[in-house]
Amino acid sequence: xxxxxxxxxxxxxxxxxxxxxxxxxxxxxGEAVVEALRHVSFTLKKGEFAAVIGESGSxxxxxxxxxGALDEPTSGRILLDGQDLFAMxxxxxxxxxxxxxxxxxxxxYLIPELNVEQNIIFPLLLDYKKPDARQVxxxxxxxxxxxRRRHLPGQLSGGQQQRVAIGRALIAKPKLILADEPTxxxxxxxxxxxxxxxxxxxxxxxQTILMITHNPNLITSVDRVMRVSDxxxxxxxxxxxxxxx
Amino acid sequence: xxxxxxxISISAKIHRRQTRMTRWCIIISxxxxxxIFGMADMFxxxxxxxxxMTDGAWHVxxxxxxxxxxxxxxxxxxxxxxxxxxxxxxxxxxxxxVAGVQTVLCGFDESFFEIYPGARLxxxxxxxxxxxxxVTESMRDRxxxxxxxxxxxxxxxxxxxxxxxxxxxxxxxxxxxxxFGVFMNIDTYMSCFRDVTRKEDIxxxxxxxxxxxxQKAIRDICSQLCISEDMVSENAxxxxxxxxxSDNYIMMLYLAAFILAVLVSISGxxxxxxxxxxxxxxxxxxxxxxxxxxxxxxxxRRYVRMEALSWCLKSIPQGLLGSVVMVWALCRMLQLITPTxxxxxxxxxxxxxxxxxxxxxxxxxxxxxxxxxxRKASAVSPLxxxxxxxxTVFAAKRAAHTRWMHxxxxxxxxxxAGSRKNLILLTSSFAFSIVLFLGFGIGVDFxxxxxxxxxxxxxxxxxxxxxxxxxxxxxxxxxxKENPEIERVFIRAASEGMPDEKGKxxxxxxxxxxxxxxxxxxxxxxxxGYRFSDSRAKNRETRAVYFSFAxxxxxxxxxxxxxxSFHIINSxxxxxxxxxxxxxxxxxxxxxxxxxxxxxxxxxxAYLFGGLAEGLxxxxxxxxxxxxxxxxxRWGDVWRFPLPECLVIAAVMTVSALAAMTGPxxxxxxxxxxxxxxxx
Numbered sequence: 023x024x025x026x027x028x029x030x031x032x033x034x035x036x037x038x039x040x041x042x043x044x045x046x047x048x049x050x051x052g053e054a055v056v057e058a059l060r061h062v063s064f065t066l067k068k069g070e071f072a073a074v075i076g077e078s079g080s081x082x083x084x085x086x087x088x089x090g091a092l093d094e095p096t097s098g099r100i101l102l103d104g105q106d107l108f109a110m111x112x113x114x115x116x117x118x119x120x121x122x123x124x125x126x127x128x129x130x131y132l133i134p135e136l137n138v139e140q141n142i143i144f145p146l147l148l149d150y151k152k153p154d155a156r157q158v159x160x161x162x163x164x165x166x167x168x169x170r171r172r173h174l175p176g177q178l179s180g181g182q183q184q185r186v187a188i189g190r191a192l193i194a195k196p197k198l199i200l201a202d203e204p205t206x207x208x209x210x211x212x213x214x215x216x217x218x219x220x221x222x223x224x225x226x227x228x229q230t231i232l233m234i235t236h237n238p239n240l241i242t243s244v245d246r247v248m249r250v251s252d253x254x255x256x257x258x259x260x261x262x263x264x265x266x267x
Numbered sequence: 268x269x270x271x272x273x274x275i276s277i278s279a280k281i282h283r284r285q286t287r288m289t290r291w292c293i294i295i296s297x298x299x300x301x302x303i304f305g306m307a308d309m310f311x312x313x314x315x316x317x318x319x320m321t322d323g324a325w326h327v328x329x330x331x332x333x334x335x336x337x338x339x340x341x342x343x344x345x346x347x348x349x350x351x352x353x354x355x356x357x358x359x360x361x362x363x364x365v366a367g368v369q370t371v372l373c374g375f376d377e378s379f380f381e382i383y384p385g386a387r388l389x390x391x392x393x394x395x396x397x398x399x400x401x402v403t404e405s406m407r408d409r410x411x412x413x414x415x416x417x418x419x420x421x422x423x424x425x426x427x428x429x430x431x432x433x434x435x436x437x438x439x440x441x442x443x444x445x446x447f448g449v450f451m452n453i454d455t456y457m458s459c460f461r462d463v464t465r466k467e468d469i470x471x472x473x474x475x476x477x478x479x480x481x482q483k484a485i486r487d488i489c490s491q492l493c494i495s496e497d498m499v500s501e502n503a504x505x506x507x508x509x510x511x512x513s514d515n516y517i518m519m520l521y522l523a524a525f526i527l528a529v530l531v532s533i534s535g536x537x538x539x540x541x542x543x544x545x546x547x548x549x550x551x552x553x554x555x556x557x558x559x560x561x562x563x564x565x566x567x568r569r570y571v572r573m574e575a576l577s578w579c580l581k582s583i584p585q586g587l588l589g590s591v592v593m594v595w596a597l598c599r600m601l602q603l604i605t606p607t608x609x610x611x612x613x614x615x616x617x618x619x620x621x622x623x624x625x626x627x628x629x630x631x632x633x634x635x636x637x638x639x640x641x642r643k644a645s646a647v648s649p650l651x652x653x654x655x656x657x658x659t660v661f662a663a664k665r666a667a668h669t670r671w672m673h674x675x676x677x678x679x680x681x682x683x684a685g686s687r688k689n690l691i692l693l694t695s696s697f698a699f700s701i702v703l704f705l706g707f708g709i710g711v712d713f714x715x716x717x718x719x720x721x722x723x724x725x726x727x728x729x730x731x732x733x734x735x736x737x738x739x740x741x742x743x744x745x746x747x748k749e750n751p752e753i754e755r756v757f758i759r760a761a762s763e764g765m766p767d768e769k770g771k772x773x774x775x776x777x778x779x780x781x782x783x784x785x786x787x788x789x790x791x792x793x794x795x796g797y798r799f800s801d802s803r804a805k806n807r808e809t810r811a812v813y814f815s816f817a818x819x820x821x822x823x824x825x826x827x828x829x830x831x832s833f834h835i836i837n838s839x840x841x842x843x844x845x846x847x848x849x850x851x852x853x854x855x856x857x858x859x860x861x862x863x864x865x866x867x868x869x870x871x872x873a874y875l876f877g878g879l880a881e882g883l884x885x886x887x888x889x890x891x892x893x894x895x896x897x898x899x900x901r902w903g904d905v906w907r908f909p910l911p912e913c914l915v916i917a918a919v920m921t922v923s924a925l926a927a928m929t930g931p932x933x934x935x936x937x938x939x940x941x942x943x944x945x946x947x
Contacts, residue, residue, distance in 0.1 A: 092855055092940045113859055120857020131852035131944065135681045137666040140674075147674035148858055174666060190856070 037068040039197050039230045040089070045098035047084050047253075058084040059095070060253040066198070069228035071221065073241045076250035082234045083202060085250060089232065090200045091119050103197050120145050124191030124199040126220075128206035130183040132175040132190075138162075139171040142189040153193070161189045165219065181212030188219050192227065199223070201233040205240060217243060271566065275574045288840060290582045292542035293633060295833050296535035297586025298593075301625025303531050303826050305594040305618035307524065310819040311508050312616075313601060316609055317815060318504035321808055323383040325350070325472040326481055326506060330498045332471050339492055340473065345484045348474040350376045351453045355460045357468060359446055362423040365402075366410055370420060370447040374456020382474050390414060391433020394451050397458070400429035403441060403448040407434045408787070420449055427459055439804035481511045520713070520897065527706050527823075532628050534703065534830050537696050538837060539629070540636040545841035547571060547644050554644040564645035571644050575637035579630060587625050594618050597818060605811040675862040679869025682846065683877070690877065693838055697878025698885055700831030701916050705886040707827055708912040709893045710820040716902045718813045721806060724757055726775030728786055729800040730793045739774055739797070746792055752780040753789075778803075831916065832923035839871050839924065843931030850935055851943025864932050875924045879917060 047059040058081045066072055076082040087093035089100055091107045100107045102122055110118060124145075125131075132141045142161060143153040162168045165185040175183055184204060191199045201220065205213035221243045223229045233244070241247050247258040279286060325348075332340070341349040352375040356363040363370050377393045380386060391414040394400050402418055412418065412431055420427045429449060441448050451459075475481055489496050506512040510521055547554070554567055562570075598616060601609040667674075667681035684690050732739050739758075747756050757775040778785055781803055790799055843850075850863055858866075887909075894906045 087941045090855075113861065116854075116857060116859040123857075125855055127852075127855070127944070129944075131855065133678065133849075133853070135667045135678055135685055136669070140666060140669050144674065145857055147669055148856075148862060150673060172666070174664075 038065050039068045039070075039103060040066040040232075041099075041101040042089065043099040043101070045085070045088060045100065046096045047081075047088060047093070048096045057253050059088070059250075059255075062098070062250075062253075062255040064248065064255060064257060066230055066232060068197075068230055069224065070246060071224035071231045071244045072233070072246040072248060073244040074232065074234045074248045074250055074255075075236060075238065075241060076234075078236060080250045081253040082236075082250045084253075085255070086200050086202050086232070086234050089198075090123055090125060091115055117149075120148055121194060122197045124194065124196040126184070126187050126191050126199065126201040126204045128203040130175070130180075130187045130207070132183055132186055134175050137172050137174055138167050138178070138186050138189075141175065141186050142193050144190055145194040149194075157193070161192060164222075165189050179212070180208050181215060184208060184212070184216050185219065188216065188223070192223060192229070195227070197230060199229055199231045201231060203235055204233065205235070205237065213237075213240070271562070272570060272573050275570065275577055279574075279577065286546065286578065288837070288844070289542045289546045290578050292538055292837055293578055293582035293629060294586045294589070296539050296632070297583050297625045297629040298589040299826055299830050299833075300532050300535045300628050301587055301590035301618075301621045302593050303528050303621075303823065304624035305590050305621025306597065306819055306822050306826070307528055308618040308620045309594055309598060309612070309616075310815075311510075313609060313612060313815045313819075315505060315508040316612060317812055318502065318508055320385045321812075322502050322504055323385065323472070324505070325382045325474050325502055326511075327473045327475075327485060327502070328500045329471040329473065329494060330469065330500075331466060332494065332498075336492050336494065337471055340471065340488060343484075343488065345475050345479045346473055347476045348378050348382055348472075350379045350382055350472040351470075352376075352379060352472055353453065353456055353460070353464050353469040355464050355468065359444060361463065364421045365406060365418060365447050365449065368406075368409075368445070368447050370406075370449055371441065372420070372456070372460060373448065373450045374453040374460070375450070376453055379472075382472055386438065387436045389434045389436055391431070394429075394432040394455065396430075396432075397452075397455050398428075398430055399432040399455070400449045400451040401433050401435050402431055402450075403437045404434055405437050405442070406447040406449075408783075418449065429455075437804070439802075439808055442801040442804050445799045445801065481506065481509075482513055485513075516901065523706075523893065523897070524710075527703060530699070530703055530706070531827065531830065532624070534696070534699055534834065536628065536632040536636070537699070538830070538834050539632045540639070541692075541696070541834075541838060542841060543575060543633070543636045544639060544643075545845055547641075549845055550644075558645075567645040568641040571641035572634070572637045575633045579633050583626060583629055586629065587622055590621060590625060591617055594621065597822060600818060601815055604814055605807070609811070609815070673865070675858065675866040676869045679866040680873050682842070682866070682870040683873035690874075693874050694877035694881050696834060696838070697831070697874060697920065698882035700827060700834060700920070701879065701882025702886040702889055703827045704824065704831065704916040705882075705890040705909060705912055706893060707820070707823045708909055709890065709897055710823065711912075712894065712898050712904075714813070714816050714820050716898060716904070718816055719809065721809055721813070724775065725777075725802070725806060726757065727778040727781060727801075727803050727806065728776050728789060729802065730774040730776070730789070731798040731800060732772050732796075738772070743793060744774065747774065747776065747789065750789075750792075752778060752785045754779045828916065828919045832919055832926075835875070835920060835923040836927040836930075838874070839867075839927035840930050842870070843867060843934070847931075847934065847938070848943055851938060851940050854935075854938065854940045855944055860932075860936055863935050864928070867928050867931055867935075871924045871928055875920060879920065882916075883913065 042062055042064050045059050045062040046057070049056045049058055062085060074082045074085060084093065088095045091100075094108060102118075105118065107115060107118070133144060136144060139158065139162065140147070143158060146153045159168075162171055165188065167182065167185060167189070170178065170182065175186070178186065184207075188204075191201075199220075204220070205216050208216060217240055220231055220233065224231050224245075233240075235241065246260050249256050249258055329336075329340070337349070337351065340346060353373070355361060355372040356369070357371055359369040359371070363372055377395070380388060380393075388401070389404060391401070400418065402412065406412060406418070410418075412434075414431055414433055416431050417428050418431055420429065429451065435448070435450060437448070475484060485496075485499060488494065489499065501513060503512060503514055503517065507514065507517040507521070510518070512518055554571075557567055557570070558564075594617075595615060598609075598612050601612055664685065667677045667685070669677045671677075672680075683693075730739065730743075744756060744758065747753055754777040757777075759773040759775055776789065786801060786803070793799065853863065854860075890909055890912075891906050898904050899906060
């Protein structure tokens with residue numbers, strides 16, 4: 023696999039790319055009410071690779087869905103590059119989301135009718151933009167999918183499918199990539215490869231990534247770890263292994 | 268819960284909304300199938316009714332039989348009623364008259380009234396004694412006659428007197444020709460008019476017992492009694508409506524209608540099949556999970572089949588009920604608009620053939636239709652269920668073409684055309700509706716040719732001036748026009764053989780009030796010297812025939828259009844429902860609702876245009892050959908491109924396609940992306 027050399031952008035340590043302010047999400051009513059997120063606030067800097075860990079049902083997926091504007095919070099604000107996601111109209115938010123947020127899902131969610139290359143450039147196609155052939159070539163090379171560019175998702179292994187999903191998340195150079203248990207459906211070797219790719223993307227593209235996982239082994243290479251427990255977020259900082267132990 | 272099959276009722280309660288579409292599909296298919304057969308049944312009944320009223324309940328008429336042949340024929344077990352009949356001056360060309368009015372003379376047995384319910388005895392009794400006669404209502408009214416009076420018939424060579432035993436209703440023919448009728452028993456008739464009666468005007472009418480194989484009976488009678496087959500005539504309309512006609516054309520017409528009805532049933536079957544397939548396909552993971560938990564393939568198959576039966580249990584009676592209500596409504600319409608002609612139609616009748624067809628076909632379809640999904644369900648790999656990849660790796664065999672069009676359009680077209688089998692199935696089923704519509708459309712052409720509808724200028728009564736009286740005076744025309752009961756008066760020059768003749772010869776009058784009083788008033792206004800033609804009865808007859816035929820022909824067309832419409836709506840909705848999770852995933856990646864809408868539109872219109880093209884390619888040759896056979900062969904009209912039919916069905920299908928899209932689009936608009944992609 024090719025390194026990300028030459029693709030890198032200048033990193034600005036201080037540039038705040040995302041700000042979550044006092045985020046609450048409540049499901050249900052009356053006695054069945056569930057507070058999935060309680061007054062969550064944090065910021066992410068440009069190029070930061072952060073992980074959110076937590077037990078199943080702790081609220082980490084809810085947090086990711088709200089940040090990705092897939093789910094609407096009950097209260098609070100999410101600012102991406104200074105823009106309030108939920109102050110926009112639905113159509114505007116969708117367009118903003120596909121230009122500024124890349125998604126990597128546990129179940130990949132590739133379009134079965136599109137081949138590897140088409141799946142990668144899908145966000146650009148939705149924007150009616152002509153993809154830069156050099157950039158596409160570079161991503162295919164980095165992901166090790168050049169040979170399989172004409173393959174359909176059904177003809178790929180799980181690890182390859184997830185690599186396509188990473189390529190799709192990177193192609194539009196979004197301000198933020200959200201990865202929801204990206205290795206949840208993969209074996210150990212493929213999980214390792216995917217994590218390497220994400221880390222490289224973060225380092226060399228200075229791509230901001232927020233990943234949620236319940237696997238403590240995956241967070242060794244991230245810059246910062248946060249934990250969600252019963253809807254409350256606590257920042258564990260950068261020196262993860264020490265704090266987790 | 269005692270048995271794993273109890274899960275069916277539990278699941279039905281929880282997934283009520285998911286299975287609603289399938290249940291509706293069964294209800295509507297059952298409704299359409301039993302409605303079309305019920306309508307066909309009622310159509311035959313109504314046509315039989317009409318035939319009995321207009322032409323009589325006799326099945327066969329024999330000519331030139333001697334006494335012995337008649338006696339032997341009447342004694343046969345398959346003969347229910349046999350009536351001797353003879354007539355003179357039927358064409359008003361033999362010079363018989365009463366009080367200067369041309370008079371038709373008839374003789375028949377008393378049972379004539381049984382086989383001719385259209386001729387009703389109004390007063391008095393049948394002329395059993397020699398020298399007695401029945402006279403028509405118009406003669407009674409115009410001559411002021413009572414039962415017991417003597418009526419004198421002027422003959423070319425003298426006159427004959429009859430004592431009036433009663434009165435009968437005028438027939439439409441007598442009213443139109445303004446003639447009187449004198450009817451007597453056959454013995455009296457023969458003693459008076461045997462010598463002047465033409466051979467072809469002496470007949471022996473036979474009504475067979477119910478469920479008799481009439482063609483066979485005729486052959487037997489002819490061979491055993493030595494009767495030439497040329498001497499036998501059928502009551503074509505009645506025999507046709509009983510499916511017993513020897514007329515190949517009529518029988519082929521009924522055969523064509525039957526084939527079309529079978530095709531409609533197939534269409535309904537395809538609808539149920541598609542719906543059940545899609546329902547099971549959407550629950551692949553559920554069946555995989557059952558397999559995971561240890562259910563055998565056989566158990567899954569049984570589960571799917573029992574589930575299908577449980578849907579039938581509620582849906583079939585609902586569909587049947589709908590069809591019963593529809594048949595009731597049609598019968599009520601017939602009776603309300605033409606009460607005299609369809610009084611024999613059952614008001615709350617149930618068409619057992621329709622119900623039977625609906626029940627049998629739908630039950631069979633559901634059981635057969637559940638075989639494929641049951642097999643598919645039982646073949647689901649347990650791995651598919653647990654891997655969560657059931658949705659992401661299905662169907663696509665080649666990539667969509669995104670180079671030449673927007674990605675959402677390319678994906679929409681690919682959804683339609685990606686699976687060739689699916690495309691062929693759907694477009695063929697749409698095409699099938701077009702073929703059916705064009706096929707049934709021939710019924711409209713047939714109706715227009717076979718049944719002459721009333722023209723807008725058809726008169727209710729006409730006043731015709733004779734050669735002696737010359738033109739009708741303007742003063743009479745003015746007086747008629749002033750009469751409030753008269754709608755319109757048309758002045759027409761009689762041009763038969765006299766193209767240059769000037770002067771007003773015929774007054775065609777359309778009435779507001781169709782009562783006898785008004786007609787009598789007009790007759791007295793016109794005074795003597797004019798021939799009067801009363802077409803009201805004839806018009807009523809024509810209207811009844813046309814209306815009853817039109818009601819069913821357009822009814823069939825409406826059912827076919829409904830099938831096409833519902834099939835499109837159902838197929839699109841099913842397809843979209845099956846892809847809902849994929850749409851959810853696309854929404855997560857960043858596709859907008861508008862783009863998804865375009866994607867669904869591209870898919871829908873690909874099916875629609877494919878179906879339309881296929882339907883026209885298949886339907887037009889069928890229409891051409893059917894037309895050539897049913898219309899050109901009979902009336903000589905050259906085939907024309909059925910543009911109105913094509914436009915109507917294309918419009919129905921396009922509107923249905925647009926309507927079909929609204930459901931999925933509404934769902935997508937209200938979709939929770941998170942819930943959709945996390946749904947198992």
